[in-house]
Amino acid sequence: xxxxxxxxxxxxxxxxxxxxxxxxxxxxxxxxxxxxxxxxxxxxxxxxxxxxxxxxxxxxxxxxxxxxxxxxxxxxxxxxxxxxxxxxxxxxxxxxxxxxxxxxxxxxxxxxxxxxxxxxxxxxxxxxxxxxxxxxxxxxxxxxxxxxxxxxxxxxxxxxxxxxxxxxxxxxxxxxxxxxxxxxxxxxxxxxxxxxxxxxxxxxxxxxxxxxxxxxxxxxxxxxxxxxxxxxxxxxxxxxxxxxxxxxxxxxxxxxxxxxxxxxxxxxxxxxxxxxxxxxxxxxxxxxxxxxxxxxxxxxxxxxxxxxxxxxxxxxxxxxxxxxxxxxxx
Amino acid sequence: xxxxxxxxxxxxxxxxxxxxxxxxxxxxxxxxxxxxxxxxxxxxxxxxxxxxxxxxxxxxxxxxxxxxxxxxxxxxxxxxxxxxxxxxxxxxxxxxxxxxxxxxxxxxxxxxxxxxxxxxxxxxxxxxxxxxxxxxxxxxxxxxxxxxxxxxxxxxxxxxxxxxxxxxxxxxxxxxxxxxxxxxxxxxxxxxxxxxxxxxxxxxxxxxxxxxxxxxxxxxxxxxxxxxxxxxxxxxxxxxxxxxxxxxxxxxxxxxxxxxxxxxxxxxxxxxxxxx
Numbered sequence: 001x002x003x004x005x006x007x008x009x010x011x012x013x014x015x016x017x018x019x020x021x022x023x024x025x026x027x028x029x030x031x032x033x034x035x036x037x038x039x040x041x042x043x044x045x046x047x048x049x050x051x052x053x054x055x056x057x058x059x060x061x062x063x064x065x066x067x068x069x070x071x072x073x074x075x076x077x078x079x080x081x082x083x084x085x086x087x088x089x090x091x092x093x094x095x096x097x098x099x100x101x102x103x104x105x106x107x108x109x110x111x112x113x114x115x116x117x118x119x120x121x122x123x124x125x126x127x128x129x130x131x132x133x134x135x136x137x138x139x140x141x142x143x144x145x146x147x148x149x150x151x152x153x154x155x156x157x158x159x160x161x162x163x164x165x166x167x168x169x170x171x172x173x174x175x176x177x178x179x180x181x182x183x184x185x186x187x188x189x190x191x192x193x194x195x196x197x198x199x200x201x202x203x204x205x206x207x208x209x210x211x212x213x214x215x216x217x218x219x220x221x222x223x224x225x226x227x228x229x230x231x232x233x234x235x236x237x238x239x240x241x242x243x244x245x246x247x248x249x250x251x252x253x254x255x256x257x258x259x260x261x262x263x264x265x266x267x268x269x270x271x272x273x274x275x276x277x278x279x280x281x282x283x284x285x286x287x288x289x290x291x292x293x294x295x296x297x298x299x300x301x302x303x304x305x306x307x308x309x310x311x312x313x314x315x316x317x318x319x320x321x322x323x324x325x326x327x328x329x330x
Numbered sequence: 331x332x333x334x335x336x337x338x339x340x341x342x343x344x345x346x347x348x349x350x351x352x353x354x355x356x357x358x359x360x361x362x363x364x365x366x367x368x369x370x371x372x373x374x375x376x377x378x379x380x381x382x383x384x385x386x387x388x389x390x391x392x393x394x395x396x397x398x399x400x401x402x403x404x405x406x407x408x409x410x411x412x413x414x415x416x417x418x419x420x421x422x423x424x425x426x427x428x429x430x431x432x433x434x435x436x437x438x439x440x441x442x443x444x445x446x447x448x449x450x451x452x453x454x455x456x457x458x459x460x461x462x463x464x465x466x467x468x469x470x471x472x473x474x475x476x477x478x479x480x481x482x483x484x485x486x487x488x489x490x491x492x493x494x495x496x497x498x499x500x501x502x503x504x505x506x507x508x509x510x511x512x513x514x515x516x517x518x519x520x521x522x523x524x525x526x527x528x529x530x531x532x533x534x535x536x537x538x539x540x541x542x543x544x545x546x547x548x549x550x551x552x553x554x555x556x557x558x559x560x561x562x563x564x565x566x567x568x569x570x571x572x573x574x575x576x577x578x579x580x581x582x583x584x585x586x587x588x589x590x591x592x593x594x595x596x597x598x599x600x601x602x603x604x605x606x
Binding site: 082083 | 354357360361364365367368371372375376439440441442443444445446447448449450454
């Protein structure tokens, strides 16, 4: 791959806020037309990284280029190529959805008519047409996020920064947001998205950079990262607690020998690999006549990822990591 | 890895290729105008924020006329003739506090992140906010004159001269706004902006000829009063409203306007750039 294919390049970004060392040398690259997921807990430096790349902040050391343009020296030209959706909705709450989008269109020199038609297009696409003429402060959280994302797409940017686009959204709204991100990439945009969720990075990103305490601690494809942190976990709660041991045996057969842990009372968990783990489990349980109350397949949480990568938990709320390592005789 | 390029076919819902937008001329003027419109919409949506420019001049006018009129001028009517341009000057100066407070609050929200990520002149959002306040200052002038008229104030000069006096006051307020914007960018909380600005504006309004003739003040104070921009503004308005000579007060006022913008607009911009 040539340098020209790298839309976003950052080398050794350092940023301190007084005593706080927000970034201590972050490197990352994003090839054209791909999605980079920047994964990390609160305070890891995700937002600071995005703010530097989107020209809102200047790094103390290191440099970054967008489309080959330096984010400090060529800030003005970088701004023409990027769209930014911050962690907090960056629209004017006193203006209606439409007025917001028309304002940004005007500021991007789309012209009066161009700004209006682009606003209409985006309002329809983001399902906000019905609320277009209401002040943004009356919008629900999900609507505000959509308006915010729409606002960052007004100028049809090639490069889109999404800072925790789904934090605080309920699961169905989250899926909607994912769809939007996918369609942006289908249309050729390059996306850098930050997230606290491995499943989100897994669902959207071509590559994942994990950062912690202002440093990159891992960079890999989702598959590679999952290989390191140990794939998916199958959780199951048999309807008859007395058949827990029997269930555990079946589970360990499915997971080729891995031991099933009782992570909560009556709930078993086992690491699995392969796409057919769930169907096979269901088939075997049904053959054994064991009823099931709960059954789920999930990726490791951020806590578990961090535990694997760093040997310690990412946050104070380390319950998940502790639970999953608890051994219970089944 | 996807090799999609800009030329890749696109669906109708998504973005089309980023066109090389032709940069139109005068970006500062056009972008400031768009952002001025934003300020006007916000003012329209929150009329309660206009209380300092609507009720305040009426209350000041009534209090000072009826309480101090007899003591200062012997009768309330002749004091009102003297006082009205002063109250207009005072309220319009106090009206400039709001912009710093509002911008300080706005900076906390994400909207300024958006502005900063757009390819527009850095100062455009500040300029838009300042220019949008024209409507507030025009309201001060109209309300003050209307309330004064109801209380018995009569202009002695031409209507045109009176309008010119009001426009001078509006212009002065716009220039004074940059002080408020600067403080709004420097100080941490909006309450502090209010406090600092109040401390700056109060000595300006009382250490002037707003309420009393300069000659009645102690001589050490006259020195301050005579350079105070508000003195020149109020004397200009008195001359224009009452049809009396204005001397060179208009020129002094304009000189102050230029000076305020020349010093505080760059300071405000610098503070805005530094604000994280």
